[in-house]
Every structure is written in C-alpha cells, then in structure tokens.
Amino acid sequence: MKVTIDNITIEVEPGTTIMQAARQIGAHVAPPAMCYYEPLKGSGGKCRACLVKVTAGSEKDPRPMPKLVPSCITQVQDGMIVENTTSPQVLEARKGVVEFLLLNHPLDCPVCDQAGECHLQDFTFEHGVSKTRTIEERNTFEPQDLGPYIQLNMNRCVLCYRCVYTADQVTEGRVHGVMHRGDHAEISTYIEKAIDNDFSGNVIDVCPVGALTDKTYRFKNRVWFTKPVDAHCDCGKCSGKVTLWYRGDEVIRVTARKNEWGEVQDFICNTCRFERKKTSDWTIEGPMKVARHSVISANKYGASSIKPAFPLKQAAEQYKQIDDNRDRSFLEPQKQLK
Numbered sequence: 001m002k003v004t005i006d007n008i009t010i011e012v013e014p015g016t017t018i019m020q021a022a023r024q025i026g027a028h029v030a031p032p033a034m035c036y037y038e039p040l041k042g043s044g045g046k047c048r049a050c051l052v053k054v055t056a057g058s059e060k061d062p063r064p065m066p067k068l069v070p071s072c073i074t075q076v077q078d079g080m081i082v083e084n085t086t087s088p089q090v091l092e093a094r095k096g097v098v099e100f101l102l103l104n105h106p107l108d109c110p111v112c113d114q115a116g117e118c119h120l121q122d123f124t125f126e127h128g129v130s131k132t133r134t135i136e137e138r139n140t141f142e143p144q145d146l147g148p149y150i151q152l153n154m155n156r157c158v159l160c161y162r163c164v165y166t167a168d169q170v171t172e173g174r175v176h177g178v179m180h181r182g183d184h185a186e187i188s189t190y191i192e193k194a195i196d197n198d199f200s201g202n203v204i205d206v207c208p209v210g211a212l213t214d215k216t217y218r219f220k221n222r223v224w225f226t227k228p229v230d231a232h233c234d235c236g237k238c239s240g241k242v243t244l245w246y247r248g249d250e251v252i253r254v255t256a257r258k259n260e261w262g263e264v265q266d267f268i269c270n271t272c273r274f275e276r277k278k279t280s281d282w283t284i285e286g287p288m289k290v291a292r293h294s295v296i297s298a299n300k301y302g303a304s305s306i307k308p309a310f311p312l313k314q315a316a317e318q319y320k321q322i323d324d325n326r327d328r329s330f331l332e333p334q335k336q337l338k
Helices: 018-025 088-101 119-127 162-169 202-206 270-275 309-318 329-337
Strands: 002-005 008-011 051-056 080-083 150-152 176-179 186-189 212-214 227-232 241-247 250-256 283-287
Touching (some): 002 018, 018 080, 202 212, 250 270
Antiparallel strands (some): 002 008
C-alpha cells in the first residue's frame, strides 16, 4: 500500500499503522508517543499525543477524515494522505494534549530521576505551552513501595498503561493495575501487594515519566553526568543484553537496551538489573549510541544541530531588547565608593 505522510510517499504492508509507516520514514516525521509501545501488544490509543490529520482516506475514497485520528491504532489505506508536522491543526491539538497531561503532573523535574529520559519532557519541549490556565489544586498521592526494588510516585503518572501491559505480557502474574475511574484513576496494587517476580523491573523501563522508579538508583545521579555503555552476560533467564550506567568507575544502575524510539529491545530479568552492579559481571561492548539531540549527550558531543521550533518561537515572542536609555544616576554613589 502507498501512503503519503508530510509529502513523503512510501510503500508499506497491509495492516501497518500510520505510526509504524511514519517511523519507517524517519524520526523527523514520526509522531510522538506517550502510551504506544511497539513491543507490547494492545498498547496505544490512550494519550492522544500522536494525533494526525488524514486529508485523504484512500485512493478509492479520497474524502478526508472528519476528525484527527490517533496514528498508533489507525491502519493505512492504499493512497492515504496524512499530515503530521505540516498541519497547524495537529500542532495546536498536541498543545492541548500536553496541557491535559500536565493538569496534575507536578514540577518534579529538578528532583525526578527520569529527568533527561522523560518522554513527557520531550513532548512538552516540542509541543507544549509555557503557561497554565488551571487554578485548582492538583491530585496528590503518597509515594508507595511496590516491592523491594520499585517505588510508585502516582503524582507523576499519566496512565499510559505501559506497566500494566508489561506485567501482563512479560511477567508470570500481574498484581497491579488501574484502580477507580475518571480523575480518581490511579496505578496501584490490591492492598499494596508487592510486585515480586523475575521480570518486575521492566515496568521501570517502559514508564514514560518518573512514576515508577528504581529504588537502588534513586537520587544517585543525573543521567547526563553518567557514562552509558552496552554490555552483556551469560544469563539463563534473559538475553543478558543491557546498558550499564557508570559514575566514575561505579555501576550505579542497569537498564534494558532501548531503540531509537525509547522502546525496550529485550526485556531483562531482575538479577541482571538489580544484583549485577560490578564491571566484572559483564562483557563491555562499547559506548551506548546516544542521539545527538538527547540531553544524555551533554559533554559527549558538539553543539546539537537540531533546533526545536517551540522554544525558538517562545523566545522570539516573549524576550525583548534591553532599553539602554535607562537613568544610571543611581550608579554614581557606587563609583564614588570605589
């Protein structure tokens, strides 16, 4: 099937979604994703971050779709024409989505371990607004321990369901899920039952924000001060392919390897993630490939060539020239003191 996205035409297999087709073209065309996670079946269709405009449904029926559609669950049709970054309507809608996601989200970035790897930070940076219109109090929750290795900070959760799908499809038994409805919905366990199985740590990797955090890594370092390297070991439970994060000569955390979309390639076991924190436990392959626009690349590459449109636009609109004709007579007493 032929599909055109932002004036770029490619051929894809039947059953391909607009999101998958856009990713085949490249990162400059692919819509953002907060809930969609390709390795997890059934994910997507919840956050509306990936809304796109279909200006022609297909070659047989070229009528446009009346509303914006989520690209992660909408399959392409032969001759379909899609607008993503080229549509002002799409960009305006995403501003609204960002505003909704931030309704109850606290400004924890200065203390959140997810800072620098947070998909919500990236989404807000690219499509967000600089002001909030809400005056109501935010929903607040107390931090909750979900076992010996995982802590849940529900204040930051955006209800993407990724951790629920991970527990359903990767682990042997799921004991947590989404409780209640509407604005009372929250991720929780029944009577705070601990999440305890060999692959439970993967819910940390799939979380797009800092809601599920590694208790062995909390507050140890900022991600842009670390040195990530790819490594592997012989493990009987998982692939053993991981990323080691160094602070000096110390391994401060271990995560699964992720692709260019921030999705886990191979889920790893808790033994590799939490218990193997020595270099001697691993065979080092080399530095992790870091995208140049990522904050993780700080002090590792030169200046980024990618300049997001949103911050430049905000700077142009809000920053003003300094008036140099101000009265400086108040400086005279200071000169006399010198």
